[in-house]
Amino acid sequence: MRLFKDAKYSFMAGRRRAYIASAVLIGIGIASIALHGGLEYGVDFTGGTLVQVEFNEQMNAADLRSVVEEAGFAGAAIQSFGGEREYLIRLQTFEEIAGQGEVERVLDALSAAFGEDGYTVQRVEAVGPKVGSELQRKAVLAILMSFVLTLIYLAFRFEWRFGVAAVVATIHDILITFGFISLVGIEITLGTVAAILTIVGYSLNDTIVVFDRIRENLRKKRKEPYETTLNRSINETLPRTVLTSGTTLVTLLALFLFGGSVIRPFAMVLILGVLIGTYSSIFVASPALLEIEEYGRRRAKAQRAHAAGA
Amino acid sequence: MFSTVRARIILIAVLLLFCGWALLPKEGPTGERESALKLGLDLQGGMHLAVEIDDPDGSLDAAAKADAIARTLTTIRNRINEFGVREPTIQRVGAERIVVELAGIDDPERAKSIVERTAFLEFKIVRAGEEFRRALPRIDRIIVREIGAENLEAVPILEPETPAGLPELLQGADSANAEQDADAAADTATSGAGPDTATSGAGPDTAATGAGPDTTTAETGEQELRPLTALLLESGQVGQFLVSEQDIPTAERYLALEAVRDAIPRGSELKWGVEPIAGGADSYRTLYVLEDEPLLTGEDLADAGPAARDPTFNQPYVPFETTRRGARKFERGTSRHVGDLMAIVLDNKVQSAPVIRQTLGRRAQIEMGTGSSLQEAQDLALVLRAGALPQPIRIVEERSVGPSLGADSVRQGKFAFAIGIIAVLVLMVAYYRVAGVMAVIALGVFVVLLLGGLAGLGATLTLPGIAGIILSIGMAVDANVLIFERIREELEDGKTPRTAVDTGFEAALSAIVDANLTTLITAIILFQFGTGPVRGFAVTLVIGILASFFTAIYVTRTLFMIYLDRRAAGAPINI
Numbered sequence A: 001m002r003l004f005k006d007a008k009y010s011f012m013a014g015r016r017r018a019y020i021a022s023a024v025l026i027g028i029g030i031a032s033i034a035l036h037g038g039l040e041y042g043v044d045f046t047g048g049t050l051v052q053v054e055f056n057e058q059m060n061a062a063d064l065r066s067v068v069e070e071a072g073f074a075g076a077a078i079q080s081f082g083g084e085r086e087y088l089i090r091l092q093t094f095e096e097i098a099g100q101g102e103v104e105r106v107l108d109a110l111s112a113a114f115g116e117d118g119y120t121v122q123r124v125e126a127v128g129p130k131v132g133s134e135l136q137r138k139a140v141l142a143i144l145m146s147f148v149l150t151l152i153y154l155a156f157r158f159e160w161r162f163g164v165a166a167v168v169a170t171i172h173d174i175l176i177t178f179g180f181i182s183l184v185g186i187e188i189t190l191g192t193v194a195a196i197l198t199i200v201g202y203s204l205n206d207t208i209v210v211f212d213r214i215r216e217n218l219r220k221k222r223k224e225p226y227e228t229t230l231n232r233s234i235n236e237t238l239p240r241t242v243l244t245s246g247t248t249l250v251t252l253l254a255l256f257l258f259g260g261s262v263i264r265p266f267a268m269v270l271i272l273g274v275l276i277g278t279y280s281s282i283f284v285a286s287p288a289l290l291e292i293e294e295y296g297r298r299r300a301k302a303q304r305a306h307a308a309g310a
Numbered sequence B: 001m002f003s004t005v006r007a008r009i010i011l012i013a014v015l016l017l018f019c020g021w022a023l024l025p026k027e028g029p030t031g032e033r034e035s036a037l038k039l040g041l042d043l044q045g046g047m048h049l050a051v052e053i054d055d056p057d058g059s060l061d062a063a064a065k066a067d068a069i070a071r072t073l074t075t076i077r078n079r080i081n082e083f084g085v086r087e088p089t090i091q092r093v094g095a096e097r098i099v100v101e102l103a104g105i106d107d108p109e110r111a112k113s114i115v116e117r118t119a120f121l122e123f124k125i126v127r128a129g130e131e132f133r134r135a136l137p138r139i140d141r142i143i144v145r146e147i148g149a150e151n152l153e154a155v156p157i158l159e160p161e162t163p164a165g166l167p168e169l170l171q172g173a174d175s176a177n178a179e180q181d182a183d184a185a186a187d188t189a190t191s192g193a194g195p196d197t198a199t200s201g202a203g204p205d206t207a208a209t210g211a212g213p214d215t216t217t218a219e220t221g222e223q224e225l226r227p228l229t230a231l232l233l234e235s236g237q238v239g240q241f242l243v244s245e246q247d248i249p250t251a252e253r254y255l256a257l258e259a260v261r262d263a264i265p266r267g268s269e270l271k272w273g274v275e276p277i278a279g280g281a282d283s284y285r286t287l288y289v290l291e292d293e294p295l296l297t298g299e300d301l302a303d304a305g306p307a308a309r310d311p312t313f314n315q316p317y318v319p320f321e322t323t324r325r326g327a328r329k330f331e332r333g334t335s336r337h338v339g340d341l342m343a344i345v346l347d348n349k350v351q352s353a354p355v356i357r358q359t360l361g362r363r364a365q366i367e368m369g370t371g372s373s374l375q376e377a378q379d380l381a382l383v384l385r386a387g388a389l390p391q392p393i394r395i396v397e398e399r400s401v402g403p404s405l406g407a408d409s410v411r412q413g414k415f416a417f418a419i420g421i422i423a424v425l426v427l428m429v430a431y432y433r434v435a436g437v438m439a440v441i442a443l444g445v446f447v448v449l450l451l452g453g454l455a456g457l458g459a460t461l462t463l464p465g466i467a468g469i470i471l472s473i474g475m476a477v478d479a480n481v482l483i484f485e486r487i488r489e490e491l492e493d494g495k496t497p498r499t500a501v502d503t504g505f506e507a508a509l510s511a512i513v514d515a516n517l518t519t520l521i522t523a524i525i526l527f528q529f530g531t532g533p534v535r536g537f538a539v540t541l542v543i544g545i546l547a548s549f550f551t552a553i554y555v556t557r558t559l560f561m562i563y564l565d566r567r568a569a570g571a572p573i574n575i
Helices: A015-035 A061-068 A102-114 A129-157 A162-185 A188-219 A226-258 A264-309 B005-023 B062-083 B108-116 B130-147 B166-191 B195-200 B203-209 B211-224 B245-256 B256-261 B325-333 B374-386 B403-432 B436-455 B463-492 B498-527 B531-568
Strands: A048-055 A078-081 A086-091 A119-127 B046-053 B087-095 B099-101 B121-125 B238-246 B268-273 B277-279 B284-290 B301-304 B308-310 B317-320 B340-347 B349-354 B363-367 B393-401
Touching: A015 A162, A015 A264, A048 A102, A048 B238, A061 A078, A061 A086, A061 A102, A086 A102, A102 A119, A102 B108, A119 A129, A119 B403, A129 A162, A129 A188, A129 B393, A129 B498, A162 A188, A162 A264, A188 A226, A188 A264, A188 B463, A188 B498, A188 B531, A226 A264, A226 B403, A226 B463, A264 B340, A264 B463, B005 B436, B005 B531, B046 B062, B046 B108, B046 B203, B062 B087, B062 B099, B062 B108, B062 B374, B099 B108, B108 B374, B108 B393, B121 B284, B121 B325, B130 B256, B238 B245, B245 B284, B268 B340, B284 B340, B284 B349, B301 B374, B308 B374, B317 B325, B317 B374, B349 B363, B403 B436, B403 B463, B436 B463, B436 B531, B463 B498, B463 B531, B498 B531
Parallel strands: B268 B349
Antiparallel strands: A048 A086, A048 A119, A078 A086, A119 B393, B046 B099, B046 B393, B087 B099, B121 B340, B238 B284, B268 B284, B277 B284, B301 B317, B308 B317, B317 B363, B340 B349
8 A cells, every 4th residue: 555655745835824724723722721811730730639539329519519618628629520420529729737638628528428438539639839839840841851952952963943943843733732732621730741742752753754854855965946855855754754643643542542531631632742743744844944944045145135235 | 783684583582582571470579479560559559648847937957857857768667667568669859858659558548647647655744734724814915915805806705604713703703894894995985085085175185195094994905805714614624624626726826826835834735635525516625734744755665556445445545665764764753643644645636644543664555535446546556666757747749549540540551552553553564565564573572672671670650651652652663664665765766675675774764763862852851850650651652762763673674684585586575
């Protein structure tokens, strides 16, 4: 079987449309984030308490809410988690009152209302504000560091232009991913940040394969415009791009469908990331390279004109 | 190196055998066979706790803190060893934090209380309390001065049934009268026409002098405001007061005042009882007046337990044995106080206050309240044996996963893994035919290397780690795809199969190296940044990248060599 044999799409000609598409996607994302009043951070970053409980019998969310509220947690968020028996109880706070933490007090209230054996605690995540802000700082640092290091690596292995173009594409991917996260209502947790960093890795991977081919074709020194070289390189690597995205997507789809509810948001972010990463290596990274090249050429021309005039 | 096919096959076989061996179930320390892949807390269920020294006012300097952390680490280790958890992780992270990871425990809340408890034990004599009673009016005045009379309104002033001691009652009657006077004075003041003003005429100046009598009434008012006394009910027991549960926060606020602490008679201190006492519809706590010097502390204990239940009173107790030095101290202390009450104070709360019937020596027991369970008594014995924490600690992070959720995750992860592999297999064989089969064989080798590598390095498999494995299966074929596509291109350019394969591998190499290295960079950053599960994800990514690099370049190349050798000379290759 052979897909995209001798493909000759002129990707660069359509780059303006791709810019608009990207701008619209990013715009929708930013609008969603703005409308939601910022991104929704999980307890990992804000500090707070999350308790996932499974009841032996079907449980009404309103009943559960009233029990939790009576225990003194008026601001608690109750969320059904894959069924009528399983719930997430989310509290903004993490503190000890009279030697009892939030978790103990919530569980005491549940035991009093539904019996000690009426439920099972599936998961507890309680993070103090200090740890939360530490994790926040670390996450931002990790994302920035991955930028800087890959930029350095690419500048070293290729040219600085390639590095800049790759980082532009990566930022593009991250912006769209954050927008999507906000739109779908996924919380930002440690897992989400890991997924985003993985997307950064995947998107770079994809971009580099195209860039590697561009570099190779540039070395052949054909008498052709830069744009043509870019188009040729993308077309030549197109079968690989599609096939690798395909195999990665089917595995992620398996993870999304069968991996269970805890991993599902993580898989969802990765699926979107692979799609965006593939799109961006063709429609963002390579055009960015072209724009940088043309900008350099225009400047050189202007300088020559300036020199000639002087 | 290893340029001959035979040598390559041997190398691959050795690696496979090694990884396969690493994956075999091993005899665990308990004798049972365990899976070689160590499962993370999120997969086998368990608890992760991060604790720090509780030092809200920053009174500890760095050296004291470091010392406290080191001693806390040892104590927590001892306690967990006594508690009996398989392969616990108890380690210091950074300068100020201790991380405790306990796998496969079924009662995380209990484990938490064992870690968290300071377990600072003291035996103190209960004072008669007369001295404290005498100091009460002064303490009340101090509270009024510190907090301000206007802020005390929530507290009911002078309930008639309050301090029921005879002198207090008399005084209470007095102050009730005085209060009426004060109210009257206040009324006149608000009406704006005090008797003084009436006689000496109106005017701003006179208004100022008119403040004179107001001040005096305020003073008498101050005497009548009895914020603390109003909260204390007589218990009928020596040196013990009762405070209604709802008043406890208020009482604690008063007692926390610096000036109030200074006003408590020398040698005495106040401690709350641990058990609520039901009285009618209300529930009360005991406030004990204790000698501040303990007769004995937990440091003097040599052993504690096993806990048992007193058959007559149905009350659990923990027998203990003191050290030789402790025994002398205890004898000396208790011999002077036969007939007095001795409070057993654990973490600043009075557990119980039994009567000293005779001089106590080496052996004695801690009586827990009737509301305690035998398990609580056993846990107390455990923490007493392991020793007290040098400073109270505070939990800054708690994560736990129930065993059933973890088992679900493993089952679902395995299933997703199988489906993912089958899907990739179908895609590759459909697309590349014979070469696709080679890629699939390489993928099989990849999976064994990845899992064997994880097991061999003793890495922990976490839920995001499973996701990482599944993701890396999708990505592992990337290198093969790059190579195969390149070979196809070379064949189209009219090269012979052998040269096409050689050039294909060489030309694809730079892209494979660059792509893998950048992913490796992000994986290493993830490792640095992450804790627990995320770290597990990073580890699988790193091993996955290395394994896929090896299988794509080396294993597939070997398979191609075999394929090229076996094919009839000049026949086309199926790619």
